[in-house]
Each structure stands twice: as C-alpha cells, then as structure tokens.
Amino acid sequence: MTTQFLFEQIKQKKSFLCIGLDTDMEKIPSHLLDHEDPIFEFNKAIIDATHDLCVAYKPNIAFYEAYGLKGWKSLERTMAYLNEHHPEIFTIADAKRGDIGNTASRYAKAFFDTLNFDSITVAPYMGRDSVEPFLEFEDKHTILLALTSNKGAFDFQTKKLGNQELYKEVLQVSTKYKNSGNLMYVVGATKASYLEEVRKLVPNHFLLVPGVGAQGGSLEEVCSHAMNDKVGLLVNSSRGIIYASRGENFALGAREAAQLLQREMLKYVEKVI
C-alpha cells in the first residue's frame, strides 16, 4: 500500500485510528473459548465491528507466538481475513524485529510475503544493514522504533549520543538509508513534548503513535505537535478498544470505544482536507 492510498483512506474515513489486536486468551469472553480457534473468532468479531472506524490493524506478534503453532495459525487466519475482506486497511506486524542482512531478509519475507502485511515494526539497534533489507520491498513499510512509550525509553533513547539524543540520531541516520521513503517511526504519545522535535527531523514520514488512552497520552497534544499536511499519524489503541467490554456484547463495546476516538479524530482530519 502506498502512503498516498493510506492518506486517501484517512480522508474518507475521517480517522487515523489503528487498532491493536493484542489478543489474549485470558481476556477474551469465555463463550468464545468453545470455538476451534477462539483468537481468530475474537479478531474477526472486532474487525467486523470496527473496520469502518479505523485505517489500520496492528497484531502484536508476541501474543500469537506465545501459543506456538496454534497462535501462528490464528495470525495467518486473521491476516487472510483482513486481506480478503478489507484489503484497503493498512496492516502492521508489531514484531519489533532486528537482525542482519540475510536474516532480516527472512523476516521481511515472512511478514511481507508469506503473511502479506503492509508493514512491520523494526528495532534500530543493529543499524543500517539490519533495516535496509526491509526497505527493499516496494509499497511495504518499515516502522522503526524511535521513541517508545515505556519507562525504559529513558534508559538509552533519550540519552545524548554525541550532540543529540539517541532517538534523534536514529531518526537522522535512518533517513539516509536506501529507500528511506519506506520508513515510518514509532513515537510514543506519552512524550508529547518530544513530538515536535521528531517532526523537525522527519517532517513527511508517518508516525505510529502508541500510548494514547491506557498509557496516558492525549490525542490533542499528539495532533497539535505532530500532524502534518497529510495527517502523517496513525494513533494506536489496543486494550482500550478490544477489551472495552468483556461480555457477550464485547464487539459492540469495542465499536463504541473506537467510535469515541474516531469522533475526536474527525475534527483534526477536517483541518487538513
């Protein structure tokens, strides 16, 4: 998917919402556990109830891998369902991979080809030759961790590397990688004051912003500091939407939670179209 197509979707749906499919067997409604594949059934119900309100879905791969073969199968079925019924929705493999050359190419193949994701999150620690193999894929996107929304982000990311903080160095160095037009960046909403700094360094790239809602970030701050003329934002909510309601009507609860965010987003999208 091109970023232009993604922008068209944002304008059409008046939403830049990404829904995180962090599906956990211990948290899904108990009536689903009778199904052969409860994780897929849960995801399907969430997708059916929310697909008109969001422009992206982001399964966190750890939740699937934790169940071994069975989890991997649920992920494959979820992606097949999305690709068949909602090919216009941007899909993000939240995998946070990072390995060198040949190995990075393997991961790229697994997520871009085998599972047909539009994008994958990648860790920057190993540098250029761990990122460029992902960037080779046309119309596929590599979402590099820049500034994450957790406490541990202050261990290294915000410390000064030479003249500037490590996360800024990551932004600046990576924009010189081959095919850097295929880059997006993870920037946590819990650090809204940093968002302005990020935008100075990467004015045109899309930012994937976790941490709105459950982790305490404010949508207003994110938009005022980081929106560009093509919106340039995908704001993610996971637990706040998919576990908004735990009973038989969980899908309706998820829809209502997604709708609240989408209605708030609407006014920001209208500013740029």
Next chain:
Amino acid sequence: MTTQFLFEQIKQKKSFLCIGLDTDMEKIPSHLLDHEDPIFEFNKAIIDATHDLCVAYKPNIAFYEAYGLKGWKSLERTMAYLNEHHPEIFTIADAKRGDIGNTASRYAKAFFDTLNFDSITVAPYMGRDSVEPFLEFEDKHTILLALTSNKGAFDFQTKKLGNQELYKEVLQVSTKYKNSGNLMYVVGATKASYLEEVRKLVPNHFLLVPGVGAQGGSLEEVCSHAMNDKVGLLVNSSRGIIYASRGENFALGAREAAQLLQREMLKYVEKVI
C-alpha cells in the same frame, strides 16, 4: 540450566562451541527435500553428527518464521528432539526480541516455556522494562545485544552516549536490572579490540560471540581478550559448520568443520581447568 552446569559441560567436552542452526531450504542437500519435514531432518542429522563437539545450539528464529506454520513446526520438532536426546546442551533462541512488560512476558513464555529454550537473544533499545520480564525466569538466560558483528553496529552501538559508547552504556546499565545474574551478552568477534573493554565491565557474564570464521574474527584473539576463569564464552559458527559440505555426506562435513574448531578450543579450555 545454570551457568555452573554449562561450565561443567564446557570442561567435559573441552569445547565452548555453539552451532547456529540457520537452516535454509535453498541450501540443504536436495535429497532431503523428499522428506515431509526437510528442515527438521537436516537439523537432526547435524545434531546427531555434532552433539559431542558443542555445548550449545542456536536456531535463528527468522529462518523458521520465514516458512510460516511449517517452519514453526520444524522449530518445535527440533527443540523437542534436543530436549529429549540432549538435555545437557544449552539452547539459544536467536530471536532478538524486545518489547514492553506484558508483551515481553509473552515472548518469554513462548520461548522459555512453550519451546523450552534455555535462553533467548534480546535487543536493549527499549530499556529496563523490556528486559526484566525475561530475567524473571529461573535458570533461563537473556542474551542482550551489546556489540553486534555487522557493519551497522557502527551506526549507533559504538557512538558515544554521554561519556562512553552506547554498547558500554548497555552493559553498565543492564547489570543493574533485577536478576541481572541471568544476563549474557552478544559481542561480535569481528571487533576483538573491544572485547577487552567489554570484560572490564562484565567480568563474570557469559558472552555469546558470533563472527568467528565466516565473518572474519579469530578465535585466538577472542580467547586472549575475553576468556574468564569459567571460560565465559560461547563462540558461534553457523554457515561454516552446517554448510561445510553440500552433498549426501553433509553431516560428516559438518562434523569435520565442528571438530576443527573444537580442537582449537581444547587448548584454551585446558588453560582454565
């Protein structure tokens, strides 16, 4: 597995060799392709031919994920085979994972419990709360990327963060994490001059050293700079062993390549016992 048990194995086998199971369908001998699970058959033959010469096996998870469900099944079968026939061998999931809290716990569960690996490689970029969930598991080890053996290591790892290089900061900060006794570190052999610096900061931790052989590092340099009184090293070779010979006798070729390295290691092990 405790590090004391690992040291006993090193003394007994006079080897600190780790064999990387980076099994690639395009590189395994063609006669194996008729089997139902060629990747497992290849791994089994390599393990049968080399298990007395090495103390660790390290499947790089990317190679398995690239084949989706089928690859995950081959990984499960390989681990089941190792756990059943060679429980004394240390197993490393070369996964380079890194994610926060709840998600890190999922990955830990997937690799430590479901697959029963002894250890996993983890990227440090996201800091403390992305590493500590792995460290909670008793007698399981978290191998943190410090200084990798690829060119991209110079993008960030060797740049100065405050007063010292990022990789040193990673070493120093991480030794203060809870249960840091369960940490080991990845330090590439291609940068032998750095190994001495690493040992000053982490005198007692095991180091997983890739890059000997194919990537140009020398075993002698590694040992002279980084061996401690419990050896404290796992030196990895992947392609140099498993693809040493490509014909029907590939397993014998792998054995011979492993033997060459083990014979060289023998003299270093004898120095400390």
